Amino acid sequence: xxxxxxxxSNKVTEKGKDVELRCDPISGHTxxxxxxxxxxxxxxxxxYFQGNSAPDKSxxxxxRFSAERTGGSVSxxxxxxxxxxxxxxxxxxxxxxxxxxxxxxGSGTQLSVx
Amino acid sequence: xxxxxxxSPSLSxxxxxxxxxxxxxxxxxxxxxxxxxxxxxxxxxxLISISSIKDKNEDGRFTVFLNKSAKHLSLHIVPxxxxxxxxxxxxxxxxxxxxxxxxTRLHILP
Numbered sequence: 001x002x003x004x005x006x007x008x009s010n011k012v013t014e015k016g017k018d019v020e021l022r023c024d025p026i027s028g029h030t031x032x033x034x035x036x037x038x039x040x041x042x043x044x045x046x047x048y049f050q051g052n053s054a055p056d057k058s059x060x061x062x063x064r065f066s067a068e069r070t071g072g073s074v075s076x077x078x079x080x081x082x083x084x085x086x087x088x089x090x091x092x093x094x095x096x097x098x099x100x101x102x103x104x105x106g107s108g109t110q111l112s113v114x
Numbered sequence: 115x116x117x118x119x120x121x122s123p124s125l126s127x128x129x130x131x132x133x134x135x136x137x138x139x140x141x142x143x144x145x146x147x148x149x150x151x152x153x154x155x156x157x158x159x160x161l162i163s164i165s166s167i168k169d170k171n172e173d174g175r176f177t178v179f180l181n182k183s184a185k186h187l188s189l190h191i192v193p194x195x196x197x198x199x200x201x202x203x204x205x206x207x208x209x210x211x212x213x214x215x216x217x218t219r220l221h222i223l224p
Binding site: 004031033035041042043044045048050056058091093102103104105106107108 | 120148150155156157158159160163203205210211212213214215216217
């Protein structure tokens with residue numbers, strides 16, 4: 001596909017379970033970002049990957065959150081032992097080269113922790 | 115502490131009039147500013163950007179103004195159309211991180 005693809009589009013889980021969210025960036029885009037949007041809030045930066053460089057993890061809210069990017073393409077965001085406050089829309093974005101270039105966002109994964 | 119602030123959660127504008135969305139920032143090292151538009155259940159889409167070395171960038175009905183001394187930027191939409199009703203996010207970048215504001219919901223009234 002031509003755009004950023006995220007799966008699943010919706011995920012309902014029970015408190016304490018682990019979840020994995022997937023992002024397929026646009027082919028050839030070297031930069032990949034994860035953001036989350038909680039109800040009534042803005043876009044909160046989580047993590048940034050650029051090529052083969054070490055990721056910028058400064059936005060991850062706790063050690064329950066981790067992300068990896070395999071082969072410079074697909075990325076997975078993992079949340080362990082989910083809590084109710086993790087409920088949010090998780091958005092992935094990619095860009096061609098670097099910041100300043102516009103980001104292309106996926107439609108997001110709506111995560112609901114019961 | 116919020117580095118990018120959009121102090122108006124919502125704004126209502128009559129169709130055909132000018133919509134002005136405002137954004138303030140605190141980090142003088144930001145070198146690029148962007149506006150994104152978001153419809154419900156969709157990801158944000160890029161609208162317009164401006165480099166810190168410029169003070170104005172125009173693209174059709176959309177113009178972004180940057181006042182570096184005031185650390186303020188604004189997005190002007192003229193004339194406003196019904197399809198402009200959406201949430202608008204201001205964003206700023208430094209090195210390889212993009213920071214977003216909380217957004218302003220724009221309602222275009224018929």
